[in-house]
Amino acid sequence: MSAMFDLAELQGNILRGxxxxxxxxxxxxxxxxxxxxxxxxxxxxxxRGDGVPQITTGDWGPNKPDTxxxxxxxxxxxxxxxxxxxxxxxxxxxxxxxxxxRALKLGDVGPSAPENWPAPFxxxxxxxxxxxxxxxxxEQLNEVQERALYDREALTLLGTREGYNxxxxxxxxxxxxxxxxxxxxxxxxPDRYPDRQPRAPLGTVLLGHPTNLEGLTWRxxxxxxxxxxxxxxxxxxxxxxxxxxxxxLDRAASDLLKHPQVDExxxxxxxxxxxxxxxxxAALREIVAANLCGRWxxxxxxxxxxxxxxxxxxxxxxxxxxVGDSRCPHGAHIRRCNPRGGQIVQRIANNSRRLVRRGVPxxxxxxxxxxxxxxxxxxxxxxxNFIGASLGAQFEAMSxxxxxLGLQDPRITxxxxxxxxxxxxxTSWFDLPLKSGGTIRLRGLPRFVLTRGGAYTFLPSLSAIxxxxxx
Amino acid sequence: MPIxxxxxxxxxxxxxLPETRLFKLVASWILVPLWARLTPVKPLPGxxxxxxxxxxxxxxxxxxxxxxxxxxxxxxxxxxxxIAQNKEAIFxxxxxxxxxxxxxxxxxxxxxxxFSVYDGDFTNYIRDFIATIGSVFNAVVxxxxxxxxxxxxEDNVEAFIQWVHERDLYxxxxxxxxxxxxxxxxxxxxxxxxxxxxxxxxxxxxxLQLRANPNVSLGSGYRAYPGFxxxxxxxxxxxxx
Ligand code: HEM
Numbered sequence: 001m002s003a004m005f006d007l008a009e010l011q012g013n014i015l016r017g018x019x020x021x022x023x024x025x026x027x028x029x030x031x032x033x034x035x036x037x038x039x040x041x042x043x044x045x046x047x048r049g050d051g052v053p054q055i056t057t058g059d060w061g062p063n064k065p066d067t068x069x070x071x072x073x074x075x076x077x078x079x080x081x082x083x084x085x086x087x088x089x090x091x092x093x094x095x096x097x098x099x100x101x102r103a104l105k106l107g108d109v110g111p112s113a114p115e116n117w118p119a120p121f122x123x124x125x126x127x128x129x130x131x132x133x134x135x136x137x138x139e140q141l142n143e144v145q146e147r148a149l150y151d152r153e154a155l156t157l158l159g160t161r162e163g164y165n166x167x168x169x170x171x172x173x174x175x176x177x178x179x180x181x182x183x184x185x186x187x188x189x190p191d192r193y194p195d196r197q198p199r200a201p202l203g204t205v206l207l208g209h210p211t212n213l214e215g216l217t218w219r220x221x222x223x224x225x226x227x228x229x230x231x232x233x234x235x236x237x238x239x240x241x242x243x244x245x246x247x248x249l250d251r252a253a254s255d256l257l258k259h260p261q262v263d264e265x266x267x268x269x270x271x272x273x274x275x276x277x278x279x280x281x282a283a284l285r286e287i288v289a290a291n292l293c294g295r296w297x298x299x300x301x302x303x304x305x306x307x308x309x310x311x312x313x314x315x316x317x318x319x320x321x322x323v324g325d326s327r328c329p330h331g332a333h334i335r336r337c338n339p340r341g342g343q344i345v346q347r348i349a350n351n352s353r354r355l356v357r358r359g360v361p362x363x364x365x366x367x368x369x370x371x372x373x374x375x376x377x378x379x380x381x382x383x384x385n386f387i388g389a390s391l392g393a394q395f396e397a398m399s400x401x402x403x404x405l406g407l408q409d410p411r412i413t414x415x416x417x418x419x420x421x422x423x424x425x426x427t428s429w430f431d432l433p434l435k436s437g438g439t440i441r442l443r444g445l446p447r448f449v450l451t452r453g454g455a456y457t458f459l460p461s462l463s464a465i466x467x468x469x470x471x
Numbered sequence: 472m473p474i475x476x477x478x479x480x481x482x483x484x485x486x487x488l489p490e491t492r493l494f495k496l497v498a499s500w501i502l503v504p505l506w507a508r509l510t511p512v513k514p515l516p517g518x519x520x521x522x523x524x525x526x527x528x529x530x531x532x533x534x535x536x537x538x539x540x541x542x543x544x545x546x547x548x549x550x551x552x553x554i555a556q557n558k559e560a561i562f563x564x565x566x567x568x569x570x571x572x573x574x575x576x577x578x579x580x581x582x583x584x585x586f587s588v589y590d591g592d593f594t595n596y597i598r599d600f601i602a603t604i605g606s607v608f609n610a611v612v613x614x615x616x617x618x619x620x621x622x623x624x625e626d627n628v629e630a631f632i633q634w635v636h637e638r639d640l641y642x643x644x645x646x647x648x649x650x651x652x653x654x655x656x657x658x659x660x661x662x663x664x665x666x667x668x669x670x671x672x673x674x675x676x677x678x679l680q681l682r683a684n685p686n687v688s689l690g691s692g693y694r695a696y697p698g699f700x701x702x703x704x705x706x707x708x709x710x711x712x
Contacts, residue, residue: 092629104521105592213602215625345569345702345712346595348602392594392629401591405528407570410702410712414525422523 005186007058009229009461013070013132013358014205014387015058015187017178021068021134022165024360025141026235026383027148028120028455029129029155031080037129038081040154042469044071045462052151053133053144057462067144068134071465072233072457074098077128082471083226090221091458094391095232099456100124105400107422112451120158121237121453127158130235130457161237161453163360163383171361172240172380173419173448174289176299179315180338182354194317197340200354205231207389212352218390226468229461231387234395237453238420239381242366245448252442253284264434273308288442291432292418294332302328326433331412333419336402344408346401353398356387381452391456420449481506503678512679515653517639518593519691528591529698530572534640534688535585537615542581550583550614557607564604569712570596572701576611583611588692590700593639597632601625642688643680650676 007015031037043052056068073081075096078088094102100114108114120127133144141162149157171177182200183189203211207220208228221227256262257280266274271283278286290296296309303318304310306327320328320335320342328335335342341350363380371377388394403421406412411431416423418430423445431439460468484502519531539546554561554576565571572588589596601608605625612618617634624631644650681687702712 093633104523107523109523213598215605216598216602216628217626219627219629345700346599347567347569348599349595352602393598397592397595397598400528401595404523405525405591407529407591407700407702410700410706413529413700413703 005229009463010058010206011070011459011461012056012058012060012068013134013385014231014356014459015184017181017358018068018134019165019169019178020064021136022360023135023138023141024163024165024383025133025145026161027131027133027145027157028127028159028161029131030126030158031077031128031154032156033153034080034082036151036154038469038471040151040469041081041465044069045465045469051147053147055462055465056134066135067140069131069144069148070134070459071129071131072235072455072459073129073468074124074127074455074457076125078458078468080128081468083468087221087223087226090219090227092219092232092390092392094396095456095458098124099234099454102396105396106451107399107404107416108451109422111447112422117451117453121455123158124455127455129155130455161362161383163362165360166365171359171382172242172363172366173245174297175293175295176297177359178357179295179299180334181356194314196317196319198351200351203389204354204394205356205387205389207231209389211389211393212354213348213393218393223467225463225466226460227464230464231389231459232391232395233457233459234384234386234391235454235457236384236386236451237362237381238384239379239450239452241377241446241448241450242380243368243371243377244446246366246368248445248448249285249288250281251444252288253281255442256284256288256440257281259440261434261436261438261440264436265432265440270307275309288432291329291332292430294328294334301334302332326435326437329431329433330409331406331415331418331430333417336406336408336412336417337398339402339408345410346408349397349408353394353402354388355394355398356385358385358387359383379452381449387459418445421447423447481509503682507679507682510679512683514683515641515680517636517641519642520644520649520653526698529700530588530590530692530694531593532642532688532692533585533587533589533593533596534642535635535638536579536582536640536686537584537612537618537638539581539583539614540616540618541614546581546614547578550578550611553610553614557604557610560604560607564600564607567603568596568599570599570701572704583615585611593636594632597635598628601628601631640686640688641684642691645690650680 044055053069135141169178185199202209271278274283298309300309300313301318303323304313319340386395401407403417406415425444425446428445430442570590574587577584601624608624609622621627621631621634705712
């Protein structure tokens with residue numbers, strides 16, 4: 001990876017996925033003593049490998065690091081460090097208010113409401129810094145954590161969250177994830193793959209560069225060394241109800257079997273195309289799952305292969321332009337989050353709300369054979385990071401108008417995202433498109449994903465960490 | 472029978488204010504300002520009350536009241552011209568932003584007012600408009616008191632959105648209990664007075680509130696039919712969306 005600017009200036013997790021380091025641990029921290037915390041920050045970029053773990057930058061040089069270490073600061077964290085108020089005032093409202101104040105926009109209502117979040121997220125004002133460790137082995141996580149917390153005067157550990165990337169990039173619910181990321185102008189990416197989307201301007205993800213909304217720039221908090229090349233992250237702990245999801249697929253498949261138009265969804269005899277040895281009901285389950293997401297569980301985009309998963313189909317080289325209404329539902333998760341070039345109500349918003357996503361599953365994989373109905377399922381879900389230069393124009397805009405209101409297309413307005421939306425089975429619906437042009441409406445979708453914590457953080461550049469360290 | 476309470480004489484006195492003419496006069500010139508000093512009430516934020524219900528998030532009302540710098544017929548004429556000269560751009564904006572039902576520009580007193588009905592999140596609406604026809608906002612806001620601080624809006628997106636939000640009228644809730652809710656949410660639950668939940672005392676809170684927010688929207692707009700988005704209406708009417 002190379003760029004027209006110095007990648008060593010950026011934290012590495014912004015442009016890289018650290019895919020070879022499947023173990024991830026989040027340390028949720030509070031500044032204990034301002035001066036000690038500043039010293040801690042200064043040491044994290046000092047280049048000395050013995051004490052505080054060194055921040056992983058975007059430039060690895062010839063040697064890949066064994067472990068990676070990155071940080072994000074909340075607004076309260078910047079305050080706790082004594083950032084000058086003239087600088088603090090330049091941060092955007094949503095970041096200043098923090099994630100819990102934005103609950104309605106994000107669909108964090110009812111059981112997802114911040115009042116129901118467990119520790120340490122029940123005390124959002126105490127969350128100052130979130131450090132993330134990435135490693136191949138758990139022992140390495142422990143070792144880095146120990147070094148990070150060695151100086152007890154600097155930071156207090158409020159809690160941890162830990163995830164593990166399942167082989168093949170699968171997430172709970174059984175889909176392949178981590179496929180789509182925006183690719184950036186000015187950054188050469190050696191992992192070339194075809195992608196029909198326009199390259200994203202750097203301002204999609206870094207402050208101080210042109211954004212996707214032509215002529216618009218986001219405010220860069222001053223001094224420049226603090227704000228320039230920084231970005232924002234919405235860290236989310238998203239609990240997934242896998243048993244509920246699979247049960248819903250069962251129910252939907254049973255209902256479809258009785259539906260007069262079911263053969264339009266699945267020609268009798270085509271079950272084998274969906275998966276080896278699948279019954280008609282099992283094949284219909286997979287069809288429903290694929291439609292909810294917009295991809296088959298193996299990642300095949302419906303836009304390219306609507307009838308069955310196709311291992312030969314490209315995973316990224318597709319668009320919704322010219323894709324008839326019958327291929328990929330307008331309400332499917334990936335189409336809602338990124339309508340690509342397809343027609344949407346907010347014409348100028350195509351491609352303007354893109355996010356860098358870094359997610360890792362937490363909790364044990366779901367195994368229906370081991371399920372004990374008398375015992376509550378262990379908690380599992382996704383530790384998600386949604387990164388972009390404007391939380392308001394990207395993460396929040398996507399969450400409220402697209403995921404939860406469906407404003408982008410009149411055919412889905414008034415429905416929530418089928419996978420991550422705050423659905424209520426009494427009112428929820430989702431339309432499965434048919435080749436004839438009609439749809440079959442599924443109802444009764446419950447909420448499959450609950451928010452269990454999170455925070456808005458600022459991901460400072462290396463200069464910014466030095467600046468904060470020298471306050 | 473009156474409910475016994477431990478309120479002070481000023482509270483009891485003020486409760487009866489609306490009833491007599493003399494009281495009204497004395498009240499508005501002397502007592503309300505005095506009472507407001509004793510019980511500070513902050514202005515409430517503008518725009519629709521935040522809600523997660525789909526129906527509450529379409530056809531939302533924006534009511535902007537912006538005092539003109541030049542409070543003369545010339546100033547008003549300049550404002551009228553700024554709108555007339557940008558008519559085409561405004562239509563282009565409505566088309567490209569796609570979430571605005573109506574936008575009306577009105578001059579009342581020496582204020583230029585912009586009233587609109589939009590779908591979805593307020594910040595997205597304004598941001599998309601800046602991206603589409605920022606020049607029209609610049610032409611209008613340039614004529615408004617304090618406007619120079621936030622234009623060109625393209626370079627001051629966050630500040631501009633905030634500035635507009637601050638000028639969007641507070642929407643007085645339709646029900647009395649919700650009125651208390653907003654005030655309490657803003658000030659903490661003892662801010663208005665210690666006797667807080669007695670709805671018979673509502674008028675005095677309203678008085679204080681309307682002192683802090685002299686211009687308000689009464690309710691959030693009444694619709695004759697459930698909420699639909701612009702695109703739903705257009706699609707249904709077959710005029711393309
Ligand atoms: C636990 C909850 C979630 C699950 C299980 C989930 C799952 C997935 C999967 C399987 C994909 C397809 C893989 C890919 O294209 O890389 C995807 C894509 C995506 N998701 Fe989610 N997601 C969740 C929550 C969210 C949330 C909350 C957001 C945003 C607010 C979001 C935004 C996106 C975006 C932007 C894409 C890429 C779409 C594209 O560019 O085509 N997801 N998600």
